Amino acid sequence: MTTDHAVDIDKHVRIYISVFVTLMVLTIVTVAISRFHLPIHLAVTVALIVAVIKGSLVACYFMHLISEKKLIYWVLGLTVAFFVVLLALPVLTHSDGFWIRY
Amino acid sequence: MDIPYTVEARPDTGLTNGKIGIWLFLASEVMLFGALFASYILIRTGAQTWPRGDTILNVPLATFNTIVLITSSVTMVMAWASLMRNRFGTFRIYMGATVLLGGVFLVVKYFEYSHKFETGLFPSKNNFLAIYFTLTGLHMLHVIGGMAVNAYFLFPGSKLWKTNPQWFTNRVENSGLFWHFVDLVWIFLFPTLYLL
Amino acid sequence: MSQAGAVAPGKAHGAHEAHHELGFWRSYVFSTDHKVIGIQYAVTGLLFLLFGFSLMMLMRWNLAYPGAALPMLGRILGDSRMPGGTMLPEFYNELGAMHGTIMVFLGVVPLAVGGFGNFVLPLQIGAPDMAFPKLNMLSYWSFFLGGVTMLLSFLVPGGGAQSGWTSYTPLSDIAGMGQTVWLFGMVFLITSSLLGAVNFITTTIQIRAKGLTFMRFPFFVWAQFVTAFLLLLAFPPLEAAAFMQLMDRLAGTSFFLPSGLVVSGQALTNAGGGNPLLWQHLFWFLAHPEVYVLILPAMGIVAEIIANNTRKPLFGYRSMVGSLVFLGFMSFIVWAHHMFMTGMGTAMATFFQTTTMIISIPSVVILTSLIISLWGGSIRYNTPMLFAVAFLPMFGIGGLTGLPLGLNAADIPLHDTYYVIAHFHYVVAPGTIFALFAGVYYWFPKATGRKMSEKLGVIHFIGSFICMNVVFMPMFLIGLAGVSRRLFDGGQGYAFAQPVLHLNVISSWGAWIMALFQIPFIFNFFWSIRHGEKVGDNPWEATTLEWAAPSPPPHGNFVVVPEAHRGPYEYSVPGAAKDFVPQYEV
Numbered sequence: 001m002t003t004d005h006a007v008d009i010d011k012h013v014r015i016y017i018s019v020f021v022t023l024m025v026l027t028i029v030t031v032a033i034s035r036f037h038l039p040i041h042l043a044v045t046v047a048l049i050v051a052v053i054k055g056s057l058v059a060c061y062f063m064h065l066i067s068e069k070k071l072i073y074w075v076l077g078l079t080v081a082f083f084v085v086l087l088a089l090p091v092l093t094h095s096d097g098f099w100i101r102y
Numbered sequence: 103m104d105i106p107y108t109v110e111a112r113p114d115t116g117l118t119n120g121k122i123g124i125w126l127f128l129a130s131e132v133m134l135f136g137a138l139f140a141s142y143i144l145i146r147t148g149a150q151t152w153p154r155g156d157t158i159l160n161v162p163l164a165t166f167n168t169i170v171l172i173t174s175s176v177t178m179v180m181a182w183a184s185l186m187r188n189r190f191g192t193f194r195i196y197m198g199a200t201v202l203l204g205g206v207f208l209v210v211k212y213f214e215y216s217h218k219f220e221t222g223l224f225p226s227k228n229n230f231l232a233i234y235f236t237l238t239g240l241h242m243l244h245v246i247g248g249m250a251v252n253a254y255f256l257f258p259g260s261k262l263w264k265t266n267p268q269w270f271t272n273r274v275e276n277s278g279l280f281w282h283f284v285d286l287v288w289i290f291l292f293p294t295l296y297l298l
Numbered sequence: 299m300s301q302a303g304a305v306a307p308g309k310a311h312g313a314h315e316a317h318h319e320l321g322f323w324r325s326y327v328f329s330t331d332h333k334v335i336g337i338q339y340a341v342t343g344l345l346f347l348l349f350g351f352s353l354m355m356l357m358r359w360n361l362a363y364p365g366a367a368l369p370m371l372g373r374i375l376g377d378s379r380m381p382g383g384t385m386l387p388e389f390y391n392e393l394g395a396m397h398g399t400i401m402v403f404l405g406v407v408p409l410a411v412g413g414f415g416n417f418v419l420p421l422q423i424g425a426p427d428m429a430f431p432k433l434n435m436l437s438y439w440s441f442f443l444g445g446v447t448m449l450l451s452f453l454v455p456g457g458g459a460q461s462g463w464t465s466y467t468p469l470s471d472i473a474g475m476g477q478t479v480w481l482f483g484m485v486f487l488i489t490s491s492l493l494g495a496v497n498f499i500t501t502t503i504q505i506r507a508k509g510l511t512f513m514r515f516p517f518f519v520w521a522q523f524v525t526a527f528l529l530l531l532a533f534p535p536l537e538a539a540a541f542m543q544l545m546d547r548l549a550g551t552s553f554f555l556p557s558g559l560v561v562s563g564q565a566l567t568n569a570g571g572g573n574p575l576l577w578q579h580l581f582w583f584l585a586h587p588e589v590y591v592l593i594l595p596a597m598g599i600v601a602e603i604i605a606n607n608t609r610k611p612l613f614g615y616r617s618m619v620g621s622l623v624f625l626g627f628m629s630f631i632v633w634a635h636h637m638f639m640t641g642m643g644t645a646m647a648t649f650f651q652t653t654t655m656i657i658s659i660p661s662v663v664i665l666t667s668l669i670i671s672l673w674g675g676s677i678r679y680n681t682p683m684l685f686a687v688a689f690l691p692m693f694g695i696g697g698l699t700g701l702p703l704g705l706n707a708a709d710i711p712l713h714d715t716y717y718v719i720a721h722f723h724y725v726v727a728p729g730t731i732f733a734l735f736a737g738v739y740y741w742f743p744k745a746t747g748r749k750m751s752e753k754l755g756v757i758h759f760i761g762s763f764i765c766m767n768v769v770f771m772p773m774f775l776i777g778l779a780g781v782s783r784r785l786f787d788g789g790q791g792y793a794f795a796q797p798v799l800h801l802n803v804i805s806s807w808g809a810w811i812m813a814l815f816q817i818p819f820i821f822n823f824f825w826s827i828r829h830g831e832k833v834g835d836n837p838w839e840a841t842t843l844e845w846a847a848p849s850p851p852p853h854g855n856f857v858v859v860p861e862a863h864r865g866p867y868e869y870s871v872p873g874a875a876k877d878f879v880p881q882y883e884v
Binding site: 240 | 426427430431496504534537542549569572580583
């Protein structure tokens with residue numbers, strides 16, 4: 001099993017290196033942009049976009065998600081859905097006419 | 103007795119038990135950190151004022167730590183790739199580097215925390231610091247856990263390579279997934295706490 | 299072959315297994331065999347159920363006779379809890395918080411999921427064990443540690459947790475040391491559930507026998523499978539919340555402490571700026587799926603027993619499975635119906651009210667399918683079937699009474715009253731716990747090679763059924779009259795409560811008499827291990843794979859690894875020689 005994957009691995013290693021370089025660049029980028037002290041909504045959006053790109057690279061290539069099996073995609077899809085619910089609903093509940101301010 | 107599909111993938115799912123197991127565990131970890139991020143959002147949006155990260159926290163140090171962790175992710179995947187290429191010696195080097203870089207991360211965090219405490223910045227001081235210490239603290243516990251598992255595969259656990267190299271490779275891959283996840287969390291933590 | 303009549307259930311070793319003999323500790327205490335672990339969970343869970351039940355019986359004294367001295371037991375409990383034998387309100391609160399915690403997290407879930415799930419699931423899918431046997435053992439011991447921690451919390455200064463099983467902030471933030479111990483206990487328990495969930499899901503997908511496709515699973519397997527997902531994804535936010543409350547209590551943070559909080563006339567000196575409702579969101583994000591964790595395995599057990607004892611396939615298997623999956627998904631987006639009265643606006647209240655109404659649909663589909671499954675059946679009324687059939691109307695009452703609570707407007711007068719207590723107890727007590735009793739009687743022969751006594755079983759059933767209704771039915775009336783829950787004197791101090799206070803006495807006597815009817819069960823359980831009627835592999839003439847294994851199954855479960863050749867409920871197949879064709883029959 002290990003030998004017939006050797007060629008594949010070489011290709012993978014090249015990808016790992018390029019992902020590494022991209023991640024370094026994006027790290028510098030996100031820190032540099034933060035120095036501009038953008039208005040908060042813009043700052044959050046930009047930071048989130050960069051973080052999602054970086055995270056996706058780690059997930060897709062280091063964690064091999066890009067070539068994973070369907071079952072894993074289903075589990076993660078479900079998880080992401082509930083993650084979004086957990087992040088969104090409490091703050092939505094509190095911004096909807098809440099009359100108690102803590 | 104032998105549990106099937108521990109080493110060989112099950113044909114219809116294409117997966118080994120360990121691979122499914124670790125992804126399920128990571129799914130639960132997504133929800134764990136998700137709850138803390140949700141708390142951050144609720145507390146911050148409900149606060150009258152909220153300090154910008156770089157006014158309280160050390161951005162250069164954390165940027166360095168980000169680079170350290172990302173590099174450790176690369177060495178981790180290279181450790182697994184070495185096993186796939188049947189190079190056990192190279193595996194030890196990369197795995198050792200991964201553990202070492204994890205240690206560097208922890209040392210930096212030690213300096214960060216102790217400097218905060220020296221200047222009176224405790225979690226009890228305000229909610230920014232509270233969520234900062236809680237999020238990075240929990241993340242740090244995961245770094246320590248990951249390092250422990252990696253150290254196990256570097257030293258006592260590596261015996262398995264001689265008797266069942268495929269099983270050992272799978273286990274290293276799975277612990278690598280955990281390590282990448284720890285890096286992934288930091289990729290989101292860093293801008294959230296330090297840059298916004 | 300199997301060794302029937304072994305000393306302890308499920309621990310016989312197959313004589314043909316050519317592996318070294320494990321010592322006592324590795325065979326019976328730190329075993330990685332799912333059957334041993336299942337029995338450990340089940341027995342520990344049953345003991346905690348008994349303990350939690352006892353806590354409630356104490357509570358019911360002060361509810362029936364507020365301020366009266368409890369004879370004998372009152373003096374034993376000491377002056378810090380019952381000075382002169384009369385109950386302090388703080389003690390009532392301690393009893394209440396620990397009763398809820400213990401019943402939910404140390405009793406029902408360990409028995410339903412840890413016990414039945416661990417013992418039955420691998421057998422029912424034709425597996426030799428769980429995918430991760432060592433992890434399984436770790437799960438049990440994590441649970442055990444959590445249980446010990448919870449018990450120890452009674453002994454710390456100030457007593458155990460007293461802020462409800464819900465531990466609402468800011469009260470729980472400033473409560474005594476027992477609350478901190480509760481939080482650590484929860485961390486152990488949550489860890490146990492998470493590890494167990496990983497095991498159940500992986501095992502169900504990967505280790506099932508040849509020919510056992512998903513749509514050939516017994517309904518019990520589907521129920522445990524969905525339950526495992528609920529545990530996996532819903533528990534972590536509560537773990538995060540527990541960490542945050544520990545930070546508030548131990549590190550002085552203010553996650554849940556608002557600014558300007560005054561306690562007993564003294565302003566708190568913490569930083570403030572926290573949000574008490576953050577705790578509620580995180581708690582209920584878990585606790586709502588948790589109630590489905592409480593009911594789903596029960597539905598699974600009832601489904602198996604009904605199919606078996608009607609000698610008919612389950613009605614609407616596919617709809618039931620679809621409902622299970624839909625229910626599991628919906629359970630994550632209804633939680634704030636527990637928070638209708640916290641000041642939320644109408645848009646979000648409408649959202650949660652709508653999702654709550656929608657989630658009642660799959661529940662009703664499952665219940666209705668189970669009821670229709672009885673139609674035209676050749677019904678055998680053995681003890682498991684008595685409990686399983688009784689589950690149906692009891693869960694029906696519990697479910698229906700949940701509807702007004704899920705409607706924002708109707709919840710206004712009912713919120714936090716005894717109506718709520720009656721609603722959820724109907725679902726969990728004559729609902730889930732009856733199903734669990736049914737499961738014990740049903741699978742006892744598989745675990746031990748002997749049946750429990752039918753006579754004692756019937757006594758247990760009739761007494762429990764009557765008493766459950768005597769205890770909980772009056773509570774609907776008490777709640778409708780407006781009496782709040784968690785009042786240590788049962789509402790005695792309120793004028794509007796006076797007309798219904800006598801009902802407290804009825805409930806209390808129902809509870810105390812119900813305790814007496816558990817004695818035949820406890821005796822039956824232990825006596826039958828050695829003296830019950832000996833049975834073979836398939837005493838109930840059932841169709842699912844666990845009945846292919848010897849009773850009790852050896853290490854590795856099957857002498858011949860079974861293969862599934864058909865669906866799980868091939869009863870009364872036209873033209874077949876017997877009135878059942880097992881899944882594993884060639």
